[in-house]
Amino acid sequence: MLLDAIESYNRWLDVTHIVATTTIQLSRGMRKALEGMKLHPRETYEEVLERLLEDLRELNEETKEEIKQAVREIKAGKYRTHDQLKAEMGF
Numbered sequence: 001m002l003l004d005a006i007e008s009y010n011r012w013l014d015v016t017h018i019v020a021t022t023t024i025q026l027s028r029g030m031r032k033a034l035e036g037m038k039l040h041p042r043e044t045y046e047e048v049l050e051r052l053l054e055d056l057r058e059l060n061e062e063t064k065e066e067i068k069q070a071v072r073e074i075k076a077g078k079y080r081t082h083d084q085l086k087a088e089m090g091f
Contacts, residue, residue, distance in 0.1 A: 026034070037048045073079065
């Protein structure tokens with residue numbers, strides 16, 4: 001009964017907030033990863049993605065600058081591949 005009430009409420013929210021629906025294509029691996037990020041079985045992929053996006057928005061300025069610097073270094077070719085690292089470490 002409670003689940004019916006929640007579903008009815010969610011349908012009401014969809015109608016009142018005029019939710020646009022679209023389909024996206026996900027690999028099996030991505031879908032499995034999103035499934036593993038659910039906080040509860042009935043959480044939607046949209047809710048999972050909203051949480052992930054919110055986490056990205058909360059990055060502090062120092063972290064954002066470090067990410068920008070890392071991107072610049074990668075574009076400049078200042079990186080090593082896994083194979084290079086394995087060779088350097090003797091694996």
